[in-house]
Amino acid sequence: MSEEVSAEILTTHILDLAAEGKRLDGRGPDEYRAVTVEPGFVATADGSALVRIGDTAVLSGVKLEPGKPFADTPNAGVLTTNAELIPLSNSIFEPGPPQPGAIEVSRVVDRAIRAAETIDLTRLCVTPGEKTWVCYVDIHVLDHSGNLIDAASLAAVSALAHATVPAKRFEIADADYPLEVNHFPVECTFVRLGDTIAVDPTFDEERAAQGRITVATDEVGRVVAMQKGLVGAFSPDDVKDVVRRAFVHGERHRALAKGGPK
Amino acid sequence: MGSVGAKEVPVLLSPEGLRIDGRKLDELRPIHIQVGALHNADGSAFVEWGANKVMAAVYGPREVHPRHLQQNNKAVIQCKYNMAAFAVDERKRPGLDRRSQEISKVIGEAFESVVFAEEYPRTSIDIYIEVLQANAGTRCAGLVAASLALADAGIPMVDLLPAVAVGKIAGKIALDLKKEEDNFGEADLPMALVPQSGRLVLLQMEGHMTEPELSQALELGVQGCRDIYEKMKQALRERYSTGPVGGSA
Numbered sequence: 433m434s435e436e437v438s439a440e441i442l443t444t445h446i447l448d449l450a451a452e453g454k455r456l457d458g459r460g461p462d463e464y465r466a467v468t469v470e471p472g473f474v475a476t477a478d479g480s481a482l483v484r485i486g487d488t489a490v491l492s493g494v495k496l497e498p499g500k501p502f503a504d505t506p507n508a509g510v511l512t513t514n515a516e517l518i519p520l521s522n523s524i525f526e527p528g529p530p531q532p533g534a535i536e537v538s539r540v541v542d543r544a545i546r547a548a549e550t551i552d553l554t555r556l557c558v559t560p561g562e563k564t565w566v567c568y569v570d571i572h573v574l575d576h577s578g579n580l581i582d583a584a585s586l587a588a589v590s591a592l593a594h595a596t597v598p599a600k601r602f603e604i605a606d607a608d609y610p611l612e613v614n615h616f617p618v619e620c621t622f623v624r625l626g627d628t629i630a631v632d633p634t635f636d637e638e639r640a641a642q643g644r645i646t647v648a649t650d651e652v653g654r655v656v657a658m659q660k661g662l663v664g665a666f667s668p669d670d671v672k673d674v675v676r677r678a679f680v681h682g683e684r685h686r687a688l689a690k691g692g693p694k
Numbered sequence: 695m696g697s698v699g700a701k702e703v704p705v706l707l708s709p710e711g712l713r714i715d716g717r718k719l720d721e722l723r724p725i726h727i728q729v730g731a732l733h734n735a736d737g738s739a740f741v742e743w744g745a746n747k748v749m750a751a752v753y754g755p756r757e758v759h760p761r762h763l764q765q766n767n768k769a770v771i772q773c774k775y776n777m778a779a780f781a782v783d784e785r786k787r788p789g790l791d792r793r794s795q796e797i798s799k800v801i802g803e804a805f806e807s808v809v810f811a812e813e814y815p816r817t818s819i820d821i822y823i824e825v826l827q828a829n830a831g832t833r834c835a836g837l838v839a840a841s842l843a844l845a846d847a848g849i850p851m852v853d854l855l856p857a858v859a860v861g862k863i864a865g866k867i868a869l870d871l872k873k874e875e876d877n878f879g880e881a882d883l884p885m886a887l888v889p890q891s892g893r894l895v896l897l898q899m900e901g902h903m904t905e906p907e908l909s910q911a912l913e914l915g916v917q918g919c920r921d922i923y924e925k926m927k928q929a930l931r932e933r934y935s936t937g938p939v940g941g942s943a
Contacts, residue, residue, distance in 0.1 A: 474827045475745060475781035487733040491826060493780025516788055518776065520751040520822035522734045525760060527774050529789070570788065572826070575732045614736040622747060635734075 437548065443640040450625035456636065457486075464632045464681055469586065469688040471594040479595025479611065481689075483587040485632065487577035489521075492569060493588035494595045496611070498602050499566035501557060509556020509564045513542035515571040515584055522576035522635070541571065541585040542621070544648035544657040548617035550592060555612055558604055565597065567611075578634040581646050581659070585619040590689040597662075616686045618658050620678035621646040624664050629674060631681060638662070645671070647678035651686055703878050707864035713875065719868045720914060722858070722921060725927035729842050735822075737847025738928070744872055745829035750839035752847040755817035769814035773802030775836055776823040787917075797833050798823075804837065804886050806898040808852040809844065819849060828909040830876035831859050837886050837896065838922060845930055856922035857886035857896060860915040862903055867910045867916045882913050887919035 446456055453461060460583060466488030477493035501508060515538040519525040530538075545551075548672065556565040571584045593613045599605035599610035621632040623641035633641060643664020648657035660666065666674075704714060711717065724742030731740035735751035737897035758764040763772075775797040779788050805821065823836035823844070841855040861871040862881040876882055881901025885894050903911060 438820075447847075474778075474780055476746070476782055476827050480780065489732070491778070495780050495785040497785060514779070514788060518752075518822065518824060519774065519820070520732070520735065520749065520824050523756070527790075568779065568785055570785075572778045572824070574824070574906060575734055577733055578886050 433435070433659050439636075439639055442636050446637055446640040447626050448631065450628040453628065455591065455630060456493070457634065461628050461630045463638055464684075465634075467685060468686060469590050471590055471691075477591070478598055479591040479593070481587045481590035481594065483590065485579055485583045485586075486634065487575060488579060488583050489573075489575035490580065490583040490587045491572045491574055492584065493572070494588075494591045494611075495568045495570070496565050496597055497568070497597070498558065498563055498604065501561060501564040505553075506561035507557050508553040509551075510540070510566040511546065511551070511553060511569070513538050513545065513569045513571070513588065515541065515573065515580075517573050517576070517580070521573040525576070535579050536659070537584050538571065538647075540581050540646060540657065540659045541569075541588050543659075544617040544619055545569070545588060545592070546586055547649070547656040548615040548650045548654070550589065550615050551611065551613060567592075576635060578638050579632050582619050582621050582632065582672060585617070586685055589616055589618065595692055597684060599658050604692065607621070616654070616689055616690065617648045617650045617651045618647040618682035618685045619646050619657070620674075620685075622674045623662075624666065624670075629666075629670060631677060644675045645674055646673050649675075649679050649682040653679070659669040663671065702798075704874055706875055706878060707866060713863070713868065715872060719866055719915070720871045721919060723872060725922065725925050727834055727838070727842065727925060729846050729929050729933035734778055735843070735847075737843040737845065737849070739839045739842035739846060741835050741842075743831065743835040744870075745827060746825070746832055746835045748832060748835040748839045749824045749826060750836060750843040752819065752840070752843040752849065753815040753822075754819035754847070756820070758816065758818040763818070764816050767815055768811040769809070769817045769819050771802050771806050771809060771811060771819050771821065773798045773805065773821040773823070773840070775801060775823040775825070775833065777828060777832070778869070781825050781828045797836075800896055800898065801833065801837055801840065804855060805840065805844065807895040808855060808888060810850040812853075819844075820943035828873075830871050830873045831884070833896075834858050834884050834886070838926060842926055842929060844943045846933065853888050853890045854926050855886045855895065856889065856919040856921060856926060857884065858918040858922060859884040860911040860918070862901060862907065862927060867903075867914055869914050881911075883908075883915065884899070884914075885915045885919070887916055887923075887925045889920060892916070
């Protein structure tokens with residue numbers, strides 16, 4: 433019981449602060465927490481990245497394996513995104529099959545990667561209708577202190593950007609080669625706290641939020657995915673405002689996703 | 695990495711008695727430990743052991759879920775060992791498999807043997823072990839990480855639980871097998887030691903060993919555990935002598 437009560441007190445406090453344009457951790461409404469990207473964290477993956485946003489930590493690993501293309505897309509490779517919100521990362525998660533929250537993270541990340549045409553799936557095809565590369569993007573949340581969608585998508589895109597196609601290992605080509613990445617979608621999430629729309633919510637801010645909205649942008653100025661979540665509402669002007677802000681934050685985080693040794 | 699191509703048995707022991715990575719038979723792989731690696735857990739530790747990367751977190755003592763597992767005279771200790779899909783060469787399907795469930799059970803029972811569970815009746819102490827990169831010996835690395843996470847969470851215990859696997863390669867007993875040695879070796883014997891009592895609370899074995907070899911393996915493993923115990927204590931000192939490292943305020 434005490435947990436629910438303290439969460440409610442904290443919510444009231446967060447909303448009171450927001451009314452004065454302040455946040456619990458001292459940030460301004462458009463201030464993002466410190467972001468770091470560590471590519472190549474997992475040697476067993478074909479591509480990987482550990483992303484930290486403040487106290488949130490998400491690890492993504494990419495694995496490529498030969499498989500069969502889908503019957504309706506015989507010339508295209510297969511891309512699968514899966515997020516695990518494991519109980520190690522926060523006391524709110526329990527062991528078991530993926531909950532709707534984890535499925536939402538997977539799907540929103542997957543949508544941005546797919547819509548931005550981050551990788552050209554036709555380039556993954558080996559023999560049309562018979563053999564193609566299956567690209568698995570697995571997302572492992574290690575520390576959940578809010579804003580999992582942005583952390584997961586940054587980790588996933590960075591893992592893809594640093595991935596190698598293990599063609600030699602699977603005897604498909606004489607040498608491994610880098611996975612071709614054409615676009616770099618970056619998600620940016622905001623929450624409504626009263627009249628304020630704050631970027632990069634913490635765990636406590638997400639619990640206090642009166643609506644959450646995510647905008648994915650790419651490097652050529654396209655909005656490639658959006659998701660409104662939680663209980664709450666945004667006006668069209670709110671949406672225009674967060675789209676503008678998402679491009680600014682996206683630019684900075686894209687450089688981080690690309691950076692580091694291949 | 696060559697798990698798909700033709701399997702050639704590598705030379706596990708050189709004429710000079712050195713192993714594929716240049717180690718001696720009684721030598722551990724390098725171990726790096728960070729206690730308090732996570733912000734949300736009540737206790738946590740990250741262990742890099744050779745090419746293994748394992749994160750452990752402890753939550754509790756807290757309410758028991760599911761409720762019917764609650765015990766009136768002590769805490770229940772629930773352990774979940776899990777492996778990330780990308781932790782091995784061939785992608786592992788996410789979720790629980792029989793191997794993970796067995797490892798979770800024996801590790802949980804090892805900790806039940808050392809935690810003063812009767813101090814916290816009607817609660818649960820939840821231990822989560824996540825293998826992020828695997829290269830043989832993940833249950834031992836997980837045990838070491840979890841033991842330090844329990845200490846980091848302030849759970850009273852008889853002692854820390856160092857763990858290591860001993861194996862047999864090219865007919866010789868060897869400490870702390872890496873993947874190729876595990877794949878092509880003749881035996882694998884993971885163990886966890888209570889240093890204070892000198893007793894083992896986790897012991898498994900697979901392969902073949904003679905009786906004298908088994909005795910030698912046990913002695914080598916106990917010595918290995920004692921060396922790891924020193925590293926564990928050092929890691930705890932590093933965490934707590936310099937004040938909190940970015941811990942939640």
